[in-house]
Structure formats: structure tokens, C-alpha cells
Amino acid sequence: MTDAECAAACLGAAAPQASFVDAPLAPDLVAGYVDLHVHTAPDVFGRSLDDDEAAVSAVRGRMGGIVLKNHASETASRAELLARRHGIEAWGGVVLNRSVGGVNAEAVDAMARISGGRGRIAWLPTIDARNHRAFLAAGDGGLDVVAGGSPTPALEAVVVACAQRDVALCTGHTGADDALVVAELCRARGVRCCITHALFPIVGFTEAHVRRAAELGAVIELCAIGTLMGPTAHLPWMRAWGLVDAPACARYVATFGPRAFVVSSDLGQTGNPIPCDGLRRFVAELERHGLAKADLDMLGIGSPRRLLGLPAAS
Numbered sequence: 001m002t003d004a005e006c007a008a009a010c011l012g013a014a015a016p017q018a019s020f021v022d023a024p025l026a027p028d029l030v031a032g033y034v035d036l037h038v039h040t041a042p043d044v045f046g047r048s049l050d051d052d053e054a055a056v057s058a059v060r061g062r063m064g065g066i067v068l069k070n071h072a073s074e075t076a077s078r079a080e081l082l083a084r085r086h087g088i089e090a091w092g093g094v095v096l097n098r099s100v101g102g103v104n105a106e107a108v109d110a111m112a113r114i115s116g117g118r119g120r121i122a123w124l125p126t127i128d129a130r131n132h133r134a135f136l137a138a139g140d141g142g143l144d145v146v147a148g149g150s151p152t153p154a155l156e157a158v159v160v161a162c163a164q165r166d167v168a169l170c171t172g173h174t175g176a177d178d179a180l181v182v183a184e185l186c187r188a189r190g191v192r193c194c195i196t197h198a199l200f201p202i203v204g205f206t207e208a209h210v211r212r213a214a215e216l217g218a219v220i221e222l223c224a225i226g227t228l229m230g231p232t233a234h235l236p237w238m239r240a241w242g243l244v245d246a247p248a249c250a251r252y253v254a255t256f257g258p259r260a261f262v263v264s265s266d267l268g269q270t271g272n273p274i275p276c277d278g279l280r281r282f283v284a285e286l287e288r289h290g291l292a293k294a295d296l297d298m299l300g301i302g303s304p305r306r307l308l309g310l311p312a313a314s
Contacts, residue, residue, distance in 0.1 A: 006089050016305030019074035029280045031196040032313055034089075036121070036194070038066045038275045039268030039286045045071070051078050054268065055204030056085040057276040064301060064313065066275070067120070068231035070239040071127050074111045083118065093306060095172065096158065101153040102143055105161035112165035120308045122162055123196065123246040124155075124172035124182065132173040132221060136240065146178035151185050168192040168307050170221075192307050193218040199249070200226060201242035210252060210306040212217060214260040219303050222249045224273075224282035225279040235271050246285035251260030255287075258295040262303035289307035 040054045041047035049057070058066050068075035070106060075092030082090040094111040096103045103125065111119040126132060130142035133287040161292075162169045169191050171179040179195050186193035195213050198205035198220045205213070205220070214219055223244070228234070230243025240277060242243065251263050265275040273281065283296055291299075301313050 007261055018137065019024060022236045023183030025284055028062050030276065030300060031285055031298070032064045033263075033279065033283075034065040034067070034308070035059075035265050035275055035279055036066055036067045036262060036304050036307065037221070037264035037266040039070070039266070040068055043072070047268050047276055048266060048270045048272065050081055051154050052085065054275060055082045055088050055090060055154035057274055059086060059088050061276045061280070063088075063276065064305070065091065065278045067304075067308075069090045069095065069121075070156070071095050071097055074100070074107070074114070074119070076111050076114040076116070078148075080114070083116065084240055091118050091120045093119055093123060094165070095123040095126050096143075098126050098143070102128070103158055104159040105154075106288075108158055108161040108167060109150055109165060109215075112167050113162075113287045115280065119167065121168050121169045121170055121194075122158065124158075124174050125229065126172045126196075129173040131178070132202060135173075135230075142296060144178075145174055146158040146181045149181065151181060155182065155185065159191055161187050162186075162283065163194035164195065166309055168309065170194040170196045171191035171203075172196050173202055176206070176209045179205075180209060180212055180216070181227070181265060183213050183216040186218070187216045194262065194307055194311065195220045197221050199225045199244045199252070200261075207252075207255075209255060210260070214256050219262045219307055220252075220260055222252075222263050222282075222299070224264070224275075224278040225266040225269075225283060228278075235269075247289050250286050250289035253291060253299070254296060258291075259303065261299055263299040266305070 041050040061190030074094040079090040079092035100107040125143045133142040229241040265279040267275040267278040
């Protein structure tokens with residue numbers, strides 16, 4: 001075969017495609033969305049991007065805002081700095097793990113009083129929750145917020161603080177039955193409540209749990225990271241958490257209505273997609289599995305703004 005014949009054969013075998021097999025997702029797919037669950041550096045865990053990088057990414061995506069979450073420290077102060085530096089709406093909160101004194105109302109009150117008013121969410125214990133430690137077989141017994149089916153005095157005080165400071169309460173890594181107790185208490189005290197990544201096995205919500213939470217006015221969180229987890233996950237630590245795929249999430253939304261749910265990324269870990277990209281992918285998958293744009297806008301814009309106590313988007 002001559003050089004010319006070889007070149008022709010090679011070109012024929014590698015004829016260019018008319019278009020990408022899987023075209024890149026539209027950059028404005030999450031325009032206006034508020035991501036309630038963004039992990040950034042600095043942190044005690046490995047993070048793929050810092051606060052500023054997350055803000056820049058969200059601005060490029062024309063997002064409506066982000067909420068910084070850190071298992072070890074408050075993030076309201078960091079959110080205020082992001083808002084000043086980048087002109088993005090950013091909010092923070094505090095996770096009531098042992099690093100801030102555990103389940104205590106003082107941590108909620110202090111976080112909410114940080115200048116700028118960016119502290120909008122308190123999370124119940126995550127890595128220090130008894131349920132978390134039991135699920136992952138790690139360490140001591142952990143922290144409880146419910147005992148014998150009733151709220152602990154510490155939880156009662158936290159909910160009162162949330163009511164006084166207009167702060168939403170997320171259930172963290174509290175188990176399903178106890179999370180409903182939290183939701184009932186929030187309803188009684190007029191506190192906005194979110195069930196953190198409810199469908200993850202570590203929380204364990206069933207359809208009956210979702211139905212009751214929706215009746216109580218709680219918002220059920222659906223996370224992009226759930227679609228990356230399970231036995232074939234690309235990161236070993238994610239294999240113990242269990243897959244929560246987009247079809248399952250879409251079915252729940254179709255059954256109970258979009259107002260009962262919120263989408264977030266729960267991303268930022270080293271080795272995972274950055275939050276904005278992960279949320280784009282999740283929203284695209286939900287759309288492929290039957291959710292209309294109006295439903296998706298409720299999940300990504302209406303529900304998170306309502307949870308944060310913000311006016312509806314114009």
C-alpha cells in the first residue's frame with residue numbers, strides 16, 4: 001500500500017462525526033438555581049475547590065446563589081465575604097457537630113447574628129450523629145436529637161433559636177423516624193424544615209416517610225451526589241452510601257409533587273464534579289426522566305428560596 005492509499009484508508013476509518021455523540025450540557029441549565037449544599041475549602045476534608053472558585057463557577061452558570069456547608073465550622077461569615085467579592089448571593093449556616101459544641105442553641109444564635117445576615121440554615125449533627133456512626137460503624141455512639149420517640153431538650157432549644165432567628169433547620173444525618181419527629185417539632189414552632197438527602201440509605205426515607213414529611217410541610221432534599229454513589233462509585237468512600245439514581249428521584253417528585261422537594265449538589269469533594277457541573281448533570285437527568293421545566297424550576301429555585309426565607313424569584 002502506498003503512502004497515499006494508507007492515508008486515505010486511515011481518514012476513511014476515522015471520518016469526523018456530524019455532531020458530538022453526547023453534547024455538552026447547556027451552561028445556563030441551572031440559571032437562577034440556588035444550591036443549598038455546597039462543600040468548599042478550607043475544610044477538614046478534601047475539597048476540589050475553594051469558596052471563591054465555587055462562587056465564580058456559580059456566577060458563570062447564572063445561578064441564583066449557593067449555600068456553603070462545612071461539617072466543622074460556621075459558614076455565614078465566609079458567605080458574606082463571597083457576596084462582597086463576587087456580587088453573588090451566598091449564604092451559610094452551622095452544622096451542630098461536636099466541633100461547635102454539639103446540639104446547642106447558642107451556636108445557632110451566634111451564627112445567625114454574624115454581620116451580613118448570611119446565616120440562614122442550621123443542620124443537625126452529620127458526622128457526629130449517632131445514626132451516622134452506626135451506619136458507618138465508626139467510633140462512639142454519637143449525638144442524639146430524639147430519645148424514646150421525643151425531642152431532646154437540646155433539640156427543643158435549637159428549634160426555638162431557629163424560630164427566633166428565622167433560620168431553617170435541616171435534619172443532617174438523623175435517621176428517618178427521628179427526622180419526622182424533628183419535622184413535627186418544626187411545624188409546631190413555625191420553623192422551615194428540610195430533610196437532608198432523605199433517600200440516602202444513611203437516612204432511610206421510604207415512601208411512607210416522604211408522605212408524612214410532605215404533610216408536615218418539610219422539604220425533602222434530592223442530591224446530585226446520590227446519582228454517583230453505590231457499589232460501582234468512582235471513589236471508594238462513596239460505595240458504602242448507596243445509589244439514589246435520577247429515575248427514583250423523578251418518580252418521587254411525580255408522585256408527591258415538586259413543591260415537596262428541593263435539588264442540591266452536595267458536591268465539592270476532591271475527585272467529584274464541581275457543584276455547578278454536578279447540579280447541571282442531575283437536572284438534565286431529571287428532565288430526561290420526565291420532569292417538566294416548571295417542576296425543575298420549583299426544585300431548584302422555588303423550594304430553596306422558600307426554605308431560606310427569601311422572596312420568590314421575579
